[in-house]
Amino acid sequence: MTHPQTLAQKLIARAAGRPHVAVGEVVTCDVDLAMFHDSSGPRRLKPMLGELGADIWDKNKVVLVLDHYVPAQDADAQKIIQITRDTAKQWQLPHVIDSEGICHVVLPERGHLKPGMFCVGGDSHSPTGGAFGCYMFGIGATEMLGVCVTGQIWVQVPRTLRMHWSGRLQHGVSAKDMMLHMIGRFGMNGGQYQAVEFSGSAVHALSMAERMTLSNMSAEMGAQAGLIAADATTLNHLRSIGVSPEQLEGAGQWFTDDDAEFEQHLFDASRLSPQVAAPHSPANTRDVADFSDIQPTIAYIGACTGAKLEDLRAAASVLKGQRVAAGVQLMVAPASAREQAQATQEGVMQILQDAGATILPNSCGACAGYGATFPEGATVISSTARNFKGRMGPASVNVYLASPYTVAASALRGRISDAREVLA
Amino acid sequence: MNPRNFSNARVWRVGADVDTDALAPGAYMKHGLEVIGWHCLEAVRSDFASGVREGDVLVAGANFGIGSSREQAAGVLRHLGLAAVIAPSYSGLYFRNAFNLGLLLLTCPEADKIQEGERVALHFEGDTPQVIRVNGERLACAAIPGFLMDMVDAGGLLPLLKNRKQG
Numbered sequence: 141m142t143h144p145q146t147l148a149q150k151l152i153a154r155a156a157g158r159p160h161v162a163v164g165e166v167v168t169c170d171v172d173l174a175m176f177h178d179s180s181g182p183r184r185l186k187p188m189l190g191e192l193g194a195d196i197w198d199k200n201k202v203v204l205v206l207d208h209y210v211p212a213q214d215a216d217a218q219k220i221i222q223i224t225r226d227t228a229k230q231w232q233l234p235h236v237i238d239s240e241g242i243c244h245v246v247l248p249e250r251g252h253l254k255p256g257m258f259c260v261g262g263d264s265h266s267p268t269g270g271a272f273g274c275y276m277f278g279i280g281a282t283e284m285l286g287v288c289v290t291g292q293i294w295v296q297v298p299r300t301l302r303m304h305w306s307g308r309l310q311h312g313v314s315a316k317d318m319m320l321h322m323i324g325r326f327g328m329n330g331g332q333y334q335a336v337e338f339s340g341s342a343v344h345a346l347s348m349a350e351r352m353t354l355s356n357m358s359a360e361m362g363a364q365a366g367l368i369a370a371d372a373t374t375l376n377h378l379r380s381i382g383v384s385p386e387q388l389e390g391a392g393q394w395f396t397d398d399d400a401e402f403e404q405h406l407f408d409a410s411r412l413s414p415q416v417a418a419p420h421s422p423a424n425t426r427d428v429a430d431f432s433d434i435q436p437t438i439a440y441i442g443a444c445t446g447a448k449l450e451d452l453r454a455a456a457s458v459l460k461g462q463r464v465a466a467g468v469q470l471m472v473a474p475a476s477a478r479e480q481a482q483a484t485q486e487g488v489m490q491i492l493q494d495a496g497a498t499i500l501p502n503s504c505g506a507c508a509g510y511g512a513t514f515p516e517g518a519t520v521i522s523s524t525a526r527n528f529k530g531r532m533g534p535a536s537v538n539v540y541l542a543s544p545y546t547v548a549a550s551a552l553r554g555r556i557s558d559a560r561e562v563l564a
Numbered sequence: 565m566n567p568r569n570f571s572n573a574r575v576w577r578v579g580a581d582v583d584t585d586a587l588a589p590g591a592y593m594k595h596g597l598e599v600i601g602w603h604c605l606e607a608v609r610s611d612f613a614s615g616v617r618e619g620d621v622l623v624a625g626a627n628f629g630i631g632s633s634r635e636q637a638a639g640v641l642r643h644l645g646l647a648a649v650i651a652p653s654y655s656g657l658y659f660r661n662a663f664n665l666g667l668l669l670l671t672c673p674e675a676d677k678i679q680e681g682e683r684v685a686l687h688f689e690g691d692t693p694q695v696i697r698v699n700g701e702r703l704a705c706a707a708i709p710g711f712l713m714d715m716v717d718a719g720g721l722l723p724l725l726k727n728r729k730q731g
Contacts, residue, residue: 166709179593180633188722192729209594216594264633264657280635280661282721289725294711328581329627333656362630364656421581509590528631530607531585 144397146300147367148335151275151394155258161297163401168294173201173252173259174287177243179208179510180262182227183220184281185288196231197291203235203252204228205243208504213511241476241502244268244356244444248348249478251383255370255391260287265444265525267363270355271348272378273370273394275335278359298334298364300402305342307410312560314454315350316446316523316543318342318407319357320415324425331363337396338368342409348377349450356445357525360422369395414558416521417541420529428546431556436521438514439464439551441544442473442500443507446523449479449488451544456488458548458562459495465554473500495551506532513537521550567668567716568693570647571685573621575678578608580625584658587629587637597636597643604640618645623678625651628669629658638662648686650675650695650705663712666720670695671706678703 155169255273269276358366545559
């Protein structure tokens with residue numbers, strides 16, 4: 141008897157050492173990789189490991205990223221960074237990425253994620269790893285302690301909600317718009333902590349960076365994981381960053397069987413307009429045209445969601461040879477140092493600076509709300525993932541979420557604008 | 565206190581979609597639970613942090629705990645002495661964090677019936693909790709698997725792992 145399975149089931153079954161798993165059952169999985177950062181990592185894990193008298197199960201499977209509190213804004217942040225660095229030395233962690241970018245971007249950038257893996261991250265945007273065909277999800281620091289001690293974690297095998305996008309996105313419309321549209325339709329808990337899988341011609345046409353945006357914001361849909369089956373784009377990308385052919389063997393087996401059970405929702409990418417989520421929820425989404433009377437004081441391009449190389453290129457394509465409107469402050473916090481270096485080489489950073497952008501460090505920055513945030517009363521158009529009241533500054537700050545194209549077009553015109561008009 | 569049973573617990577009501585950033589505001593995440601506790605839910609209802617007492621319960625609308633993985637958003641409610649949270653649904657990530665920290669979450673489809681300031685009791689029928697209102701009405705909640713209740717009984721995953729090591 142054959143057991144048709146979804147991609148999520150196949151990934152979990154492998155990690156659980158089982159030929160197949162059934163939706164709804166609780167299984168224990170071996171963790172292939174655990175990622176944590178300066179906020180959720182050593183400062184919380186070290187005292188708990190000490191209390192247990194335990195060690196990390198396999199240091200080679202751990203990646204530590206310093207991205208939330210760097211660069212230090214005050215003495216408290218400096219203390220957290222120091223604890224993190226001292227602990228990394230003491231534990232002799234082989235994989236530490238310090239002040240070089242945001243965890244969800246630098247982790248795949250260094251080739252840590254390969255199709256078929258089962259991974260956890262000490263951050264809610266960990267579903268980003270799903271873009272590489274990994275089952276990856278976010279957990280809290282105490283649960284990370286459990287992983288560090290045992291190398292295992294429980295998971296309830298999820299149903300799969302397949303988001304099938306036919307057609308092709310118009311120029312100036314991006315993965316961020318697809319995601320805001322889906323979150324608006326299904327709500328912030330519409331994913332019901334199940335697995336979301338993205339498929340269809342519009343998804344296959346996306347670059348890895350764009351796919352990462354889909355998987356990343358699966359978190360805002362309340363899904364546990366946001367998966368995309370590996371294809372030629374995935375494998376070519378991984379080879380280009382130095383992943384060996386041996387490590388990619390068998391990558392083709394990680395897909396949803398045609399006769400597996402899943403819930404499917406159909407979308408036409410060709411008809412999608414740029415989307416904007418109004419304060420104070422990512423689910424508060426409508427077409428960009430509905431917001432043309434909103435005049436942002438700050439245009440922010442940042443975060444793992446919205447400041448990857450491709451996001452910077454998108455903003456530059458809108459702003460090339462122009463300056464932002466009077467009264468708008470454009471801020472750009474590139475998601476990683478490597479991507480910023482590439483953007484510099486391509487002239488993208490120069491275009492952004494010539495347009496009036498202030499360039500900020502390669503860290504979570506204002507998106508996490510842990511350090512420097514936006515001032516009282518600011519109206520912000522932002523390429524980040526969350527616009528909760530009080531997250532990115534005082535409760536008086538109003539944040540509109542949009543794609544980097546839309547953020548750039550809005551900065552240029554001084555009101556929330558459709559980038560397709562600028563690019564045409 | 566037996567975490568499986570309480571009675572005469574005072575109710576604090578909040579709405580739907582309460583996020584982690586409201587429970588544990590980012591600006592205070594550098595600090596421990598005591599400081600975070602002073603600011604817990606200040607953007608939602610400013611009388612909560614100063615007024616909440618040991619043994620109270622928080623009754624919320626759907627999607628409680630959406631947002632970040634920061635477990636302080638669950639830890640702070642235990643720190644403030646809450647006996648349980650009662651809501652129709654939770655963020656899945658928050659749900660895991662809460663039990664890992666020994667905070668009891670009751671998934672109660674009819675939670676919206678419960679009023680601000682009312683007193684409620686908790687009773688378990690096997691692994692299925694029921695919230696009992698003063699008028700005697702019993703509100704059924706989703707069953708909680710034994711391995712999650714083990715964490716509530718132990719006070720969280722850390723004490724549970726410690727007990728197992730010593731056991």
